[in-house]
Amino acid sequence: MGGRQFVAILRKDLIRELRTKEMLISMFLFVMLAMVIFHYAFSVKENVDITYFTGGMLWVTFIFAALLGLNRSFAQEKDENCLDGLLLCPVDRVTIFFAKMAGNLIFLAIIQIVAIPVFTVFFVKHGYFGRLPSFLLVVLLADLGICALGTLLATISMNTRARDLLLPIIFLPLIVPVLIAATSATTAIFSGDSELGPLGARLVFLAMFDIVFMVAAYGTYDFAIGE
Amino acid sequence: MILKRLLTAPALFAAAGALLAAGLLLAFLYAPTDSSSMGFSQKIFYYHAPIAECALLAFAIAFVAAILYLRSDDPRYDVLGMVAIRLGLLFSLLVMATGMIWGRAAWGVWWTWEPRLTTFFVVCLLYTAYFVLRQTVEEESRRATFAALFAIVAFISVPFTFFATRLMPSGLHPVVIGPGGGGMPGSDLLAFFVSMIGMTLLLLAMIRQELAVEHLKEELHHLKNRIGA
């Protein structure tokens, strides 16, 4: 029963966004523009090697893109009062959480599928095709953390006076661990520098973060969404 | 009821003061100097570390209060949580101030991105966001609920932040601020423990005092409402 509802809510969100594509286009443009800005921010001198900055550049961009997406998806719900309608149905609150989180995850992934190759062409000098599986795992684990935490916090912030202004303030300090782990793992993969430490530790760290915060969201989402 | 509370707060303050003074004396007169390369500046540790642990204790108290609030809807837990976080934030700022002074004295730089300083910096930003969140919700019970949710999630993130900062190289000074040398010799330990207990009592005394302030504010508010109505 929960499964069907999950799929139903997810489908609704996906279809709505795919019809207008407003959010996806904004996120996509933001990511592309960020890359241009990063180039000019770092390449002040000729032949500056920015390989060790690439992880940071990528994840800063993705985190802000995710914020854009999170704000947008919940603002729509609030404005169109979809959430009230949803709450009237006998749906398990937690199902709503996972459906929304899955939706946000899918949108973020769509952006990343396009952005990562572009980023690679722009900034990554060394090939990392051999390390691709590890890289995709890093992206997946980081995305899970971002979307789990982001969905919980966006639900809270949408119900306040400040709405989308509040989300970055409460989200960014909490996502710092993910940013640190993802950045260092990504830089290690892009640069192929084995001195940067074992990848395994970072993957385990990200996985634990994801599990802990998904459990926390599971336990508290009733309170976040309750009206 | 308030009278009873206030009677114990001064007692706690007195006890805290006595222990902290004792800890100070022990730190300077009893514990040996220069058990590490940091020399005399290591003395800052005897208050710096207790303050850090008290800050974390305050956030832990808020974490428990938040859970209790969500289960019981009792607004007193919300007040306790807010007071604890306010004091935790105050203590965290002190940790950063003393940490930076220590860093300057020991290594000549005002800032280093080493795990403890960085974690406390993020902690300060995090718990400041708690108060921003409170500001944006007008309805009391929803404010308390959201604040509780944030207090829970925030506290869980602190160990993650700390371990994450250890994953990344910390720049110029990978030396971790900690007790001098490898372990702590007995005389160091005594000064540390005395200060630690004293600082904890101080935290508890300040929490009691803040709770009394909030309680009085609440009573005043109710009285004014009654008169107004």
Next chain:
Amino acid sequence: MTLAEAVKYVAAAYAIILVVLVAYSMFSARRISALQRELQVLEEAVDKSAKRLGGE
């Protein structure tokens, strides 16, 4: 860093701690007395008006 300089930094650190914590506690204590006084004044006013109404 010489011992004399180090002492200055250590003293500064402890001074900041003491000043901040003591000042904060004192402000709170002052807040408590002010609030108590205000509460007392208001309660007396309420009592007085209640008596007046009772008398009429």
